[in-house]
Structures are given as C-alpha cells and as structure tokens.
Amino acid sequence: MQDLVNAVAEMMEDDALALTRKYLDQGIPPVDILNAYKDALGIVGKRFEEGIYFVPELILAGEMMKAASELIKPHMAAGETGAGSKKIGKFLLGTVEGDIHDIGKDMVHMLMDINGFEVRDLGVDVPAKRFCEEYKDFQPDIVGLSGLLTLSYDSMKAVVDCLKEIGARHKVKVIIGGGQVDEHACKYVEADAWVTDAVTGVKYALQWMESKA
C-alpha cells in the first residue's frame, strides 16, 4: 500500500480517500489500511521535525486519518473477533493532560470496543484527578493512557500516583500508548505495559482479562 502511504504523506487528500475506498472494496484487512495511515503520519511527523512541514500539515494529516477512520469503522464493526455484544471487561481511556492528540486514542477505543470491552473514553487533555474520579465511578479493569508528547509522561505518572493515593493501583492494570512511548517511559510512569500500536494493546488487555477469569 505504498501508494496510499505516499498520498497521505504528500497531502493528496482526495487520492488518499479514493485509495482507502479501493483497498476496502478489495477486502484488505482494515487494520492494515489503518497501519498504512500510521506509517504515513510517521513520515509527516519526521518532515515536521526536519522543518519541511509545519503545523497546518500536521492538522491536514490528522484530518485525513480521521476521515479514513470513518470509512473504515463500519468494516471493523463487522468484526474479525466476533466478540459481539458480550462485554468481557471495562476499559477507561483518555489522552493525558497537556496533550490533545486523539487519533490513536480513537483507534484504541474502536478496537477495544469490537474486542468486547466496555470503553469509557474521557477525551483529550484529561487531568489525573478526573481519571481517578472516573475510576471510582466506572471501576475499570484496565486504565489506558494515551500521550504523544514526551511531556505527557509526567501527566501519565500523575495518573498512576493518583491511583496509588486512592488505593486502587493494585486493583487495575495500566497501559500506556503513543508513538513515542518506550520501556523507559513505562518504568518512569510505573505502568504495567507500553505499546506503540493498538493491536498489541488489545492483546495485552485480552491476556489480562483471561488471567483474571
């Protein structure tokens, strides 16, 4: 799908959507198409770092990915997992304080949902205190923190600290995700796992629910 990656990276919005439709019609797995977008957004991010692209390109890239997600969503709801309506666990999700990136978070929402989780999505720029309030009300099995800025690690850590303060840390798994996270960030935040793709995140979540059963 190099043509799709190129169309997104070169800001050719109409071509990108036409190719997305073409690949969906051909029966290409939706996750593969989303991953092509993710790769393209990685290129956009790199060009931004290099001073070739600026914030408007970041915005347009984000809009392209959102438009593609809307096209792809119905194909995913058909579900490869067949998890259907039976809920297997509760997943509290949000992008942490100071960070407004939500494309990856929305993909996580969609994938957790079709894999049988009841998802409560708190949106973006969510303060630690709000995560803890929602924890008390929703009683999730897993808390998922999204953050794409390196600055977000402190906000993620604040959520874990807050969960400790209310005596909930040992009762809940915490997973962090976003393009920049790594083992180092995971240790700093004191999360249980870190991922840079939603599919691996779903695998962790399913494993945790299995070992709880």
Ligand code: B12
């Ligand atoms: C699009 C974009 C934007 C858009 C966001 C639109 C939106 N609605 O989200 C806009 C224009 C708003 C934006 C703004 C900014 N951005 Co920006 N942005 C990007 C870009 C190009 C793509 C991000 C993206 O959506 N990727 C595609 C998704 C699908 O991938 P993903 O988020 O990684 O998510 C996947 C996984 O990580 C995982 N995942 C994500 N979250 C979670 C959570 C859980 C629980 C789990 C299990 C998994 C998981 O699953 C997803 C699917 O596989 C990245 C570059 C990049 N390589 O990421 C820069 C990037 C993240 N931005 C960057 C910067 C600097 C900014 C700004 C500061 C720019 C500015 N000067 O204003 C602002 C910050 C605003 C803020 N306070 O948050 C930097 C961050 C650098 C850093 N190390 O901190 C990046 C890396 C670009 C770069 N290379 O410099 N940005």
